Amino acid sequence: MTFLALEGLGKRFGSHVAVDGLTLGVEKGEFVSLLGPSGCGKTTTLQMIAGFVEPSAGAIRLEGRDLLAVKPAKRGLGIVFQSYALFPHMTVAENVAFGLEMQGVAADERRRRVGETLELVGLAAFSGRFPRQLSGGQQQRVALARALVIRPRILLLDEPLSNLDAKLREEMQIELRQIQRTLGTTTILVTHDQAEAMALSDRLVVMNQGRAEQVGPPHVVYERPATPFVASFLGRTNLVAGETVRPEKIVFAATGLAGKVRTRIFQGNHWLYQVETASGLLTVIRQNSGEAMPGEGEQVHLAWGKA
């Protein structure tokens, strides 16, 4: 039996349909990402699972039981909000302890578990600080600790890394994945960052205008996009004679589609090319292996393996 089941979930705000007949099964321990452009209904979906937005259609089941009949306070879900939503008047330790207090966990046990969880997110030294004395990344980890410490049945993450700089975000992605693996918590992550979604998830749900366009493991969704929307949303694509070709699948060869290099951009570990061909402007990505590469204005031939 699926652990968490969304069955034809829908939400309309007046005449605007924010989520439209979303059906999704999430297995226990699975890491699923809701991925899509701004305004496609990701947050709304998450808030319906959390209980802060009431669905206008459909059902949500947790282990077969109707979750909509359960009050938000009784759902036992761990949530990391897009804005962190830390309690500004409480210290880090108090923030993390709050959920345990609500569960009536005894003081010693509470202290022990708060300590453990802060250790886990690497904030043991900051337990006495107030949220506004922390950096964005630290606040985000407090929010994560606060959600994890109650040992939630499901962890809901709403763009938890969107406010971090690239390096810290990468670190946090690795940390998040490790924590999730260690604890085996079923996790639903909302993001509009496709790289983040692919790096972290067991499965992706690509959403567009309130509907799930494709559901599947990251590499499958990337290699075999079900719709043009999914193809274009997940990385760069070239459309050649009705066929979708990923830029990194195209190589420079002795024969093949003739073209002329219009621009060449060096991006560290790879080169990004724009090549003018009879089928239009194609994007080509080549690994930087230290070899000489065609320069701007040069005539080249492009080839790619048929998928």
Add this chain to the structure above:
Amino acid sequence: MSSLASLRVAKAPYLLTLPALLLFAGVVIAPLVMTVLLSFHDWGQYKGIEPVFVLKNWHEVFTDSYFLEMFWRTFRVAFFVTLLTALFGAPEAYILNRMKSPWRGLFLLVVLGPLLLSVVARTLGWALLFGGNSGLVNKALMSMGLASAPVPFMFTETGVIVALAHVLMPYMVLAVWAALQRLDPQVENAAVALGAGPFTVLRRIVLPQVMPGILSGAIIVFALAASAFATPAIIGGRRLKVASTLAYDEFLNTLNWPLGAAVAVLLLVALVAIVVGSSRLVERRYAQVFG
């Protein structure tokens, strides 16, 4: 050349604030200084005011138990008014904040509307409600079984406190309202998701966050209550004097201006000390948390 220009630039802000500064000095500082000077002058029933330097008035203010009682009463009244406005104003602001769109605007107007009305008119309204044993308030209290005999309101501290609390309520509501506006509703949701019930959210999450608002409202209300004149004058009358009505009486009835000036200056100094002291305390308490 360039130093000349920078000098001119450095002067500009002062020059620009000069008109306002002159106005401030003219209408605030000058009368204040004159009042302070006045408090050191002598006065006699037949000789009137003598511009000499004596400590007589100050000696009288500090040693006569009559004045001590007046000041005690002033601050006692201000304290209870502050307590009442906090007790009623904070929940009032909270409920208002939770109201839906058309009602919220309407009730905000109801709450703040009294500010558009003269204090004298509002206080006279209370005088009518309190008036005599058959006043409306007493009738209501007795019919609800809250009082067995008519409660004396006119010329009592209770009456002054009730009327002042009503008059000053909007300031508390506004201060708390402003603090509530700054709350992130997701923070309350976060508490709910962690298993907190509505009452716990209110007590553990909302109240501590709006506490700075309540305290700053309290400081404003306290200062206004302690220096209020019209309401204590109408409800308390000459039988129940507070510092401001006392100063007024010394000026206009006894015509002992120097003594009235001493009372007024003492009220001002005490108030400034209390207000500055308590806002320092509040600031220090919350600097770390809210900045």
